[in-house]
Amino acid sequence: MAPFDPERERAILDATMELLSEVGYDRMSIDQIAKRAKASKATIYRRWQGKPELVVDVICRRFDMDGPEGADTGSLRGDLAAVFRGLCETVERKHTLIIGLSSTLLSHQELARTLRAHLHARDFDAVREPVERAVKRRELAGPVDARRLFTIAEALVWHRMIFAGPPFGPEFVAESVDGVLMPLVTAWSTA
Amino acid sequence: MAPFDPERERAILDATMELLSEVGYDRMSIDQIAKRAKASKATIYRRWQGKPELVVDVICRRFDMDGPEGADTGSLRGDLAAVFRGLCETVERKHTLIIGLSSTLLSHQELARTLRAHLHARDFDAVREPVERAVKRRELAGPVDARRLFTIAEALVWHRMIFAGPPFGPEFVAESVDGVLMPLVTAWSTA
Amino acid sequence: MAPFDPERERAILDATMELLSEVGYDRMSIDQIAKRAKASKATIYRRWQGKPELVVDVICRRFDMDGPEGADTGSLRGDLAAVFRGLCETVERKHTLIIGLSSTLLSHQELARTLRAHLHARDFDAVREPVERAVKRRELAGPVDARRLFTIAEALVWHRMIFAGPPFGPEFVAESVDGVLMPLVTAWSTA
Amino acid sequence: MAPFDPERERAILDATMELLSEVGYDRMSIDQIAKRAKASKATIYRRWQGKPELVVDVICRRFDMDGPEGADTGSLRGDLAAVFRGLCETVERKHTLIIGLSSTLLSHQELARTLRAHLHARDFDAVREPVERAVKRRELAGPVDARRLFTIAEALVWHRMIFAGPPFGPEFVAESVDGVLMPLVTAWSTA
DNA sequence: GCCTAATCGAGACGGTACGTCGAGTCTTATT
DNA sequence: AATAAGACTCGACGTACCGTCTCGATTAGGC
Structure with a gap:
């Protein structure tokens, strides 16, 4: 387990995603994330500086534009x-x-x-x-x-x-x- | 002193202004404002619902547009x-x-x-x-x-x-x- | 409520006493005390530097010797x-x-x-x-x-x-x- | 290296000794010991149940009374x-x-x-x-x-x-x- | 000029979340 | 097989704000 465990990372990002949509950014706490991801706060803080960094990461990884697909409508x-x-x-x-x-x-x-x-x-x-x-x-x-x-x-x-x-x-x-x-x-x- | 003391209001708004420019919205606390305005937190909460309302008030009173005065330049x-x-x-x-x-x-x-x-x-x-x-x-x-x-x-x-x-x-x-x-x-x- | 509320002090000391006898010094946490006394951690830390000081206070106030009363037995x-x-x-x-x-x-x-x-x-x-x-x-x-x-x-x-x-x-x-x-x-x- | 390496044991006991006298029992952490002995925490926990057991071992091995040698003073x-x-x-x-x-x-x-x-x-x-x-x-x-x-x-x-x-x-x-x-x-x- | 009432400062209160730390367990790669 | 390295869960720590509250002290205007 020497390097950062990617599975934990997933779990944390997933939990963050869920909570973001459930309660919103402001009312989402790191403790909640940790509990939901069955991770410890230490693990979260080992990877991210804090809540903002974590959420930006979530946005970058999960919310990336899927390309609005400029469908050709003829005009x-x-x-x-x-x-x-x-x-x-x-x-x-x-x-x-x-x-x-x-x-x-x-x-x-x-x-x-x-x-x-x-x-x-x-x-x-x-x-x-x-x-x-x-x-x-x-x-x-x-x-x-x-x-x-x-x-x-x-x-x-x-x-x-x-x-x-x-x-x-x-x-x-x-x-x-x-x-x-x-x-x-x-x-x-x-x- | 029966009615709300307008002097206190000024002091609080001024302190808020100062702190806003010194530390920014997020890191400004109500306790700081109270201390700087030599006011009590109760006095603040008696007039405003919370930090956002106070700051909106500051914006409305102090930051209002001075009218960009569409000077007539001829074109x-x-x-x-x-x-x-x-x-x-x-x-x-x-x-x-x-x-x-x-x-x-x-x-x-x-x-x-x-x-x-x-x-x-x-x-x-x-x-x-x-x-x-x-x-x-x-x-x-x-x-x-x-x-x-x-x-x-x-x-x-x-x-x-x-x-x-x-x-x-x-x-x-x-x-x-x-x-x-x-x-x-x-x-x-x-x- | 300006001075420290003696009622809270009692509640905290009582809760501490109870927990000390239930789980012992080491396994007793400040959070537990706070919860049991329906007090907030801040209130505890406002009065005592930390767990040791609190417990010493408990000992001094509650455990003081009642004077073993040297009953006169004749010899x-x-x-x-x-x-x-x-x-x-x-x-x-x-x-x-x-x-x-x-x-x-x-x-x-x-x-x-x-x-x-x-x-x-x-x-x-x-x-x-x-x-x-x-x-x-x-x-x-x-x-x-x-x-x-x-x-x-x-x-x-x-x-x-x-x-x-x-x-x-x-x-x-x-x-x-x-x-x-x-x-x-x-x-x-x-x- | 099949059997437990006695050299590691020495290093760990030595590091524990040093730290005990430098920072005291309470402020000495297992991580510190591991780092100083260039050992892994796992190695420590493989031999001792925990910090108390380790320290008791140190006391027994290193601190044993040298016999106060009842010198014969004549009286x-x-x-x-x-x-x-x-x-x-x-x-x-x-x-x-x-x-x-x-x-x-x-x-x-x-x-x-x-x-x-x-x-x-x-x-x-x-x-x-x-x-x-x-x-x-x-x-x-x-x-x-x-x-x-x-x-x-x-x-x-x-x-x-x-x-x-x-x-x-x-x-x-x-x-x-x-x-x-x-x-x-x-x-x-x-x- | 006094009295009553509203308002004030100060700051303690119950909470919630923070970010850090240590204990003890477990995994991986090395020797 | 035992190791070094170090990530992991868990849970306590002590701090910072929040918004509410209870105090006296202070100051008004109505008598």
């Missing part, structure tokens, strides 16, 4: 709407965790960096292909920076998250795609 | 840039507090509403006038929903705040105004 | 035997606590002093009167230092305690009184 | 004083260990027996010869139970140990021998 608008809906789901799924962590992240910059790296990353690809297809289809006049477009989408979702909270209805998706993303991408492609 | 682009810069400053100034609070807000919806009310409120006006002036000047082809525009601006700033953190350089302002706000407002006005 | 031998039996009882009653504490006392000299002060103190008187009566009755040729005599008795009991443990049978009392105390006091009085 | 008083001084030294040397162990011994009767066996054992002989010589010299009127005498001496030293602590000055030796042992042995021999 740019349809593709963007699909991606946007995926983004809403993802943010909605993680937001409790991330917001629960946020105050801690202020004083743990390194932790914040780690978490950020896992926040966009993969999703970005999901928007590049629809745009490229649209260019090929002549739906767009010229090439467009997909990264920038994705950033705007992300900003819209998080803003909604912060100032209104879930759920994200279809009217929010429609308004965002038709009122912001499409006008923008069109404007950019003709610039 | 829509200049006006929007001015507003956007003001928004950056405001968010930068408050973000620590707001993020510190955020996890609490998840379980205190009423508190969240109070805070939100103080988050945009006044700023919104600052963007309506530039837009109206631009319409008058024929810089814009038609009327535009200033609220929507302001929301986008806010979303961009908060997104930057969350995923990169301060400071917000001039290139961020330029990119946002030229790459997003101007194209959007133009597109909307011709729709 | 010096009878009186000494009575005192000696009382001493046996007292030591037997306290020995578990004291031995439980002893290792701690090594590194807490001040605590050790406090405890020692409560170990003989009162008992000493119990042996002075029998001796004085014996002198009056001409049973003893001259005056005798009662303190010294008591010390010998105490030494005998503790030695028995350490090297054999309880119980102390009547043959131990007889042997001690007839074989040691009486010969000694006789020798001293004729010196 | 019973001189011989007894010599033995008594030796006893003081021995007890002083071991007392930290024994007191450190004492609380554990309460719940480990077998261990207590083992330790007791090593506490008097040899010393007893040291007092028999002086007494026999004194009888031969006609210094004593009749035979005396040396064991009983030794017990009294031991009781005096331990009592002093417990209620005052070291060091044992010459006045303690003088008072004990002249005030207690000599009167007693005289009284016994004429009985």
Whole structure:
């Protein structure tokens, strides 16, 4: 058992996951995690600095975006709407965790960096292909920076998250795609 | 001394302010505040429900937006840039507090509403006038929903705040105004 | 409630007493005491430095010798035997606590002093009167230092305690009184 | 390496000895011993039940009385004083260990027996010869139970140990021998 | 000018969670 | 087969805040 036992790690991460969704970040205690994982607190603290680090690890390992799968709907608008809906789901799924962590992240910059790296990353690809297809289809006049477009989408979702909270209805998706993303991408492609 | 002593209120709010900037929201304790304000914890809890409420009060009273004062620069682009810069400053100034609070807000919806009310409120006006002036000047082809525009601006700033953190350089302002706000407002006005 | 609440103190001391006799010093935890006294650990640590100090306090307040009351039996031998039996009882009653504490006392000299002060103190008187009566009755040729005599008795009991443990049978009392105390006091009085 | 390696045993006992004198029984941990002896905890627990057993073993092997060597001084008083001084030294040397162990011994009767066996054992002989010589010299009127005498001496030293602590000055030796042992042995021999 | 009542400081209280430590067990790789 | 290394469970430790509470002392305005 000389190296860290991966089985214990699993058990602890699993217990953490469960408790996160049952009681939330704030009301979840290390003792609870230990008890549920049939682990000792020492084992937890041997691997992670504290609760925030543990939860960030959970997020990174378990909550990673599954790629919103830019399904090809035939039109740019349809593709963007699909991606946007995926983004809403993802943010909605993680937001409790991330917001629960946020105050801690202020004083743990390194932790914040780690978490950020896992926040966009993969999703970005999901928007590049629809745009490229649209260019090929002549739906767009010229090439467009997909990264920038994705950033705007992300900003819209998080803003909604912060100032209104879930759920994200279809009217929010429609308004965002038709009122912001499409006008923008069109404007950019003709610039 | 029959009514609540307003002097104590001041002392408590001041102490809270100081501690917030010295140690941050999380590591600030009610005991610290009481000691620094030479007040008793009872006095604090008599006026506020708890730490979050107290801090929200501090934010509302002390941190309120000074109105980014959409100075008339003669062009829509200049006006929007001015507003956007003001928004950056405001968010930068408050973000620590707001993020510190955020996890609490998840379980205190009423508190969240109070805070939100103080988050945009006044700023919104600052963007309506530039837009109206631009319409008058024929810089814009038609009327535009200033609220929507302001929301986008806010979303961009908060997104930057969350995923990169301060400071917000001039290139961020330029990119946002030229790459997003101007194209959007133009597109909307011709729709 | 400004000063320390004496009722809580009682409850804590009582709980400590009970647990000491139920599980012994070593296996008694502060958490147990707190739970049984319906007190919080903080309250305990506010008054006492730690477990040893608490237990010493218990000993001092609750276990104090009730004065073995040298009942006047008419003869010096009878009186000494009575005192000696009382001493046996007292030591037997306290020995578990004291031995439980002893290792701690090594590194807490001040605590050790406090405890020692409560170990003989009162008992000493119990042996002075029998001796004085014996002198009056001409049973003893001259005056005798009662303190010294008591010390010998105490030494005998503790030695028995350490090297054999309880119980102390009547043959131990007889042997001690007839074989040691009486010969000694006789020798001293004729010196 | 099939059988238990005696070299490891030595290393462990040595490390235990060192630590006992450096930090005392209570603050010495098995991990420390293991680290210092470059041994593994498993190796320690394979040989000894636990810390108390290990320390008792150390005491038995390393701290055994070297026989206070009842040097023949020509007089019973001189011989007894010599033995008594030796006893003081021995007890002083071991007392930290024994007191450190004492609380554990309460719940480990077998261990207590083992330790007791090593506490008097040899010393007893040291007092028999002086007494026999004194009888031969006609210094004593009749035979005396040396064991009983030794017990009294031991009781005096331990009592002093417990209620005052070291060091044992010459006045303690003088008072004990002249005030207690000599009167007693005289009284016994004429009985 | 006094009295009654509200408010104050101080800080003890029951709780809950923290992060650390030591004991004793068990696993793996080495010798 | 016994070892060194060290991870493991368990449970106690002592600390820090939380939000509630009970004290006297202090200060108001109504008499």
